[in-house]
Amino acid sequence: MxxxxxxxxxxxxxxxxxxxxxxxxxxxxxxxxxxxxxxxxxxxxxxxxxxxxxxxxxxxxxxxxxxxxxYKLKFHKHKSEFLEKHELELLKNAFVPEEGHRIVRDVFVFSCYTGLAYSDVKKLKQGNVMRGIDGRFWLFLERTKTNYPLRIPLLEEAMLILERYRDAPGKVKDALLPVFVNQKMNSYIKEVAKKIGIDKNLTFHSARHTFATTVTLSNGVPIATVSKLLGHTKITTTQIYARVLEDKISADMEGLRSVLRNNSESDSGFASGW
Incomplete structure (x- = not known):
């Protein structure tokens, strides 16, 4: 044509x-x-x-x-990869000899424990780290995509990575982390995952999914809290990330079995007293 x-x-x-x-x-x-x-x-x-x-x-x-x-816009839904608990531990603890790949792995893991998108990690400065309401260190920033204010408590795993790169040579002045261009970040994290046996097509955005699914929701953090941490204005947006893992479903159902069992025993004791 x-x-x-x-x-x-x-x-x-x-x-x-x-x-x-x-x-x-x-x-x-x-x-x-x-x-x-x-x-x-x-x-x-x-x-x-x-x-x-x-x-x-x-x-x-x-x-x-x-x-x-x-006219109706018709977007195709794509399955976005995320790391399960054992995969995140494997990636976090893996020996990565190449410096560039190791930096990308660390920045990716940092995002797994903060939920930040690539553009937000890249712009982080020393001034974004402040003491929060609990006296601990938090990240204070605005999302690049929406200008939505973010207030994120820094978990220990994220703090360790910040300490590791506090005085890293070659880092952009005042930057918290050395962040490569997005294309290189995506390419390197795929290569690292392949070398350590993680058979998933990861991109840097997979870290945000991992934070929502594996780090927070599967550990009992309410979806409303996760939504605030991700900078979403609607919980329905967060539900895209809210994949409940099978082990979480199993644990919740085991808790339900325990409650039903206790209720049944109580009812039996009550009946026998009559």
């Missing part, structure tokens, strides 16, 4: 048919950035930006109708 460049199009001239044609262009047209064409979610992100612009135009009364009224 041959595509021809056209001139500018006024917002008031955009129709539903234009959206359909634009979607097909994004799916089948020439690549915008590299030799690889956009995947479905990449296409939907571009359309989502156009939809926001059209919503604004409607609010400002620049257009009479929104052509997106009958």
């Amino acid at each position: 041959k595509h021809q460049r056209t001139g500018d199009i006024y917002l008031r001239h955009i129709r539903y048919s234009f959206i359909i044609d634009f979607e097909q262009f994004l799916r089948k047209g020439p690549s915008l950035q590299s030799s690889n064409r956009l995947n479905n979610n990449g296409v939907m992100k571009h359309l989502s930006r156009l939809k926001k612009m059209m919503n604004l135009a409607l609010d400002l009364e620049w257009v009479d109708k929104n052509p997106f009224a009958r």
